[in-house]
Amino acid sequence: MLDRLLPVDAFPARRVTEAMRYAALGQGKRLRPFLVVESAALFGVPRAQALRTGAALECVHCYSLVHDDLPAMDDDDLRRGKPTAHKAFDEATAILAGDALLTHAFEILADEATHPDAAVRVALISKLARAAGVAGMVGGQMLDIEAETANAAELAHIGLIQSLKTGALFRYACEAGAILGGADPAPLIRYAQKIGLAFQIADDILDVESTPEALGKATQKDKAMGKATFVDLLGMDEAKRRAAALVDEAVESLSVYGEKARVLDEAARFIVERRK
Amino acid sequence: MLDRLLPVDAFPARRVTEAMRYAALGQGKRLRPFLVVESAALFGVPRAQALRTGAALECVHCYSLVHDDLPAMDDDDLRRGKPTAHKAFDEATAILAGDALLTHAFEILADEATHPDAAVRVALISKLARAAGVAGMVGGQMLDIEAETANAAELAHIGLIQSLKTGALFRYACEAGAILGGADPAPLIRYAQKIGLAFQIADDILDVESTPEALGKATQKDKAMGKATFVDLLGMDEAKRRAAALVDEAVESLSVYGEKARVLDEAARFIVERRK
Numbered sequence: 001m002l003d004r005l006l007p008v009d010a011f012p013a014r015r016v017t018e019a020m021r022y023a024a025l026g027q028g029k030r031l032r033p034f035l036v037v038e039s040a041a042l043f044g045v046p047r048a049q050a051l052r053t054g055a056a057l058e059c060v061h062c063y064s065l066v067h068d069d070l071p072a073m074d075d076d077d078l079r080r081g082k083p084t085a086h087k088a089f090d091e092a093t094a095i096l097a098g099d100a101l102l103t104h105a106f107e108i109l110a111d112e113a114t115h116p117d118a119a120v121r122v123a124l125i126s127k128l129a130r131a132a133g134v135a136g137m138v139g140g141q142m143l144d145i146e147a148e149t150a151n152a153a154e155l156a157h158i159g160l161i162q163s164l165k166t167g168a169l170f171r172y173a174c175e176a177g178a179i180l181g182g183a184d185p186a187p188l189i190r191y192a193q194k195i196g197l198a199f200q201i202a203d204d205i206l207d208v209e210s211t212p213e214a215l216g217k218a219t220q221k222d223k224a225m226g227k228a229t230f231v232d233l234l235g236m237d238e239a240k241r242r243a244a245a246l247v248d249e250a251v252e253s254l255s256v257y258g259e260k261a262r263v264l265d266e267a268a269r270f271i272v273e274r275r276k
Numbered sequence: 277m278l279d280r281l282l283p284v285d286a287f288p289a290r291r292v293t294e295a296m297r298y299a300a301l302g303q304g305k306r307l308r309p310f311l312v313v314e315s316a317a318l319f320g321v322p323r324a325q326a327l328r329t330g331a332a333l334e335c336v337h338c339y340s341l342v343h344d345d346l347p348a349m350d351d352d353d354l355r356r357g358k359p360t361a362h363k364a365f366d367e368a369t370a371i372l373a374g375d376a377l378l379t380h381a382f383e384i385l386a387d388e389a390t391h392p393d394a395a396v397r398v399a400l401i402s403k404l405a406r407a408a409g410v411a412g413m414v415g416g417q418m419l420d421i422e423a424e425t426a427n428a429a430e431l432a433h434i435g436l437i438q439s440l441k442t443g444a445l446f447r448y449a450c451e452a453g454a455i456l457g458g459a460d461p462a463p464l465i466r467y468a469q470k471i472g473l474a475f476q477i478a479d480d481i482l483d484v485e486s487t488p489e490a491l492g493k494a495t496q497k498d499k500a501m502g503k504a505t506f507v508d509l510l511g512m513d514e515a516k517r518r519a520a521a522l523v524d525e526a527v528e529s530l531s532v533y534g535e536k537a538r539v540l541d542e543a544a545r546f547i548v549e550r551r552k
Contacts, residue, residue, distance in 0.1 A: 013415035072367035091348030092421050100414045106382045107405035110398050119394040126386035133379040138372050139289035
């Protein structure tokens, strides 16, 4: 679906469309679109609508990776086992490709193929803009960059950064399913908050226990930059206990849906048990 | 209006909201919001709706300036007589502030205060995403960067770059007025195409005839980078003739509105007669 929704190389500005496709297609786990599709499935939403919404969300996720990897930001050379976009192309193209992916997400959502009701499309757009903006992902990335210098080694602070930087898109993924289905989003929002935090703790654990080869990106960068992680603050054992408890709480949040939520239950377990 | 619509410094990620406000408030000509407001006024659209739409458009315009000024792009130190965002803050903050301004534009448009009808808001969002994306501003900027090396000194090519890079937002400004008013956008789109091209020719003329002090930004950069301008290709006299003819054609496009279009007629003249 995402492949089909991204612009193709025929356009005059071919280089930027190539970079968009490079950054968005390929090795990603596609966890966020998966959550949209499975959340939407709880309410019998047509699969094409959920896939379009998931594709828009993946565009936003990939844009954030392209910009976060830039030399002026986290300065990463490797992402998903491939050179980062500014390494494979150049910095200007990477900045523009990120900009274009963010813009394209809203174009996908605005199209009536995403949902026949314009009010639903507007709700999806409004929530995505909030999740991606200063009160979400951008705000989290700004705090994360400042944390390098502030050395703000407090659990509350890295919890805040996490909830903004990665939590906002997890929440959006699950909430979008309920919006598409015209359903109460509260149980899915609770689920998303638990798995979002579990995901970040698992990331910090993998950063210590895995290798760059297995992860497809550099490890131990936070330590080198003096940034605190959940593992630093909780210790490895407590971090693992906390992640496991969050998964149980996430599963509990979905009990209202009974058997229908089985795939989302498994997704919560995958998030802490994954090896990359 | 824009001041009121931008996030304030109270938020944890204060640095990025400060940079957003720095980039978006202050010395701008506000030409694009002005065009939205005056186009909408032709159809009796409530002023608050037009101002919100104009503010969203200005966010997109200012985001593009912040990113275009970055060292990896046009590498400019001066904008509107002030240090560019990455000079006043730093590169990471400027990238994030641009991202946040782009995102915020869609949040403004999605809010029901922009128009009570969700279908109208979706139309505004869809058109803005197209104007800003690879088939508009981003595509134009990519071609513009490539032109530095390609040295593609053809009128058709710089005309294409112009129509994408600056023309798309001019067109959006005027079309948005018609969308808000539920009116036929065709005359305003013709008007916008004429003044968009006239604006770019006037920019190239000012680049030769004005000073960095008067313009508030560096001059003669295109020449130094080997990029062709309309003045190079047409000669100064013909460039001025062409700009004046475009203004006449723009005014003619609006004849269907009679006296009501007087302010837009004057705006077309201002665009080629401005000194900065």
